[in-house]
Amino acid sequence: MPTTLFKNAALLDPLQSDLGGEHDVLVEGNVIKEVSDRPLQANADQVIDLKGKTLMPGLIDLHVHAVAVELNLAQQVHMPNVLVTLRSTLLLRGMLRRGFTTVRDAGGAGYALKQAIESGLTDGPRLFVSGRALSQTGGHGDMRARSDYLASDSPCPCCVRVGALARVADGVDGVRKAAREELQMGADQIKIMASGGVASPTDPVGAFGYSEDEIRAIVAEAHGRQTYVLAHAYTAEAIARAVRCGVRTIEHGNLVDLPTARLMAEKGAYVVPTLVTYEALANEGAQYGLPPESVAKIADVRDAGLRSLEIYREAGVKMGFGSDLLGPSQRLQSDEFRIRAEIIGPRAAVVSATVIGAEVLGMEGKLGRIVPGAFADLLVVEGNPLRDVACLLGQGEHIPLVMKAGTIQFNKLKA
Known part of the structure; x- marks a missing residue:
């Protein structure tokens, strides 16, 4: 050899x-x-x-979206599948050039993209894929605009497009089936929406995601396949609900408080802050097509995200490296190091993108x-x-x- x-x-x-x-x-x-x-x-x-x-x-980035080729995710859902796929390969090559040899896709990329890299068909980092993230109706992964009604007898438009980062599933039985399907299709771990978010059209940041019964059902399905659940969550209450239900990593976590961070440390949960994405969305989101309702949400979470690093550090929560950038803003991936180093120092920033990333992935x-x-x-x-x-x-x-x-x-x- x-x-x-x-x-x-x-x-x-x-x-x-x-x-x-x-x-x-x-x-x-x-x-x-x-x-x-x-x-x-x-x-x-x-x-x-x-x-x-x-x-x-x-380097290891625990929160990328390889198929997020546009900032306007609702618009991207309607792009041709082949166009999204080919554009995603350019994003992955850029990550590798920046030194990220392993990334965890936090919603959107599936087994086929991972297989394309492993077989040498295209260049890119080692991929750990989540398939499509699971969202309740009206949650962070539901990209349907407000309408007079939602026809119950029509297929969910989020479930059939490569450009869709999430799928809608409701109820304990519904989320069990959705989790099983994503695992069957090759997901390495399962992503859920446990609170509202910025890039989605109809959910306030402070909204809860799934019920606790639904979260526990998804966690049980992942555990049964020897893997885990990562949860998009912003507020302290949403984070605490997810962690109590067995979620292993909290994504973003901007609005955490000290008691909740201490709960995370007690339960052995990790956090993956994604501070650079709010800077990118604030500076160029509107320019690249982010809807006005999403632009308005950015200020609510941007400054809190910076303060959250000190809270997590005080509580002893391990922080992984994440970027969560969309579309053309993905070129800013490495700026997450700059933002973190100003608060927690350069060495801690490097640790987050190496040994802690390996721990989260079970690759120590x-x-x-x-x-x-x-x-x-x-x-x-x-x-x-x-x-x-x-x-x-x-x-x-x-x-x-x-x-x-x-x-x-x-x-x-x-x-």
């Missing part, structure tokens, strides 16, 4: 406070074979000298660190992200090499 030897790299271990001294790292096939602070003697297929550069684990020892036996997801970086995250920003300008599973995806290093 092919081998690559990286020599003289300043090694970034997210569990350490600063870079380690020069290390050699041997990659064999798709895994890391050996890591040493002494020179390795190996007859490798290629040897790459990284003197003066940093070698760090590939395989992702998020440079250790023997881990997947060879490696970035060469010009700079020290533990001190300044600027080298992770942009479109990979300071990341000259990206390796995923032992294969070099991008290489701008000078020979």
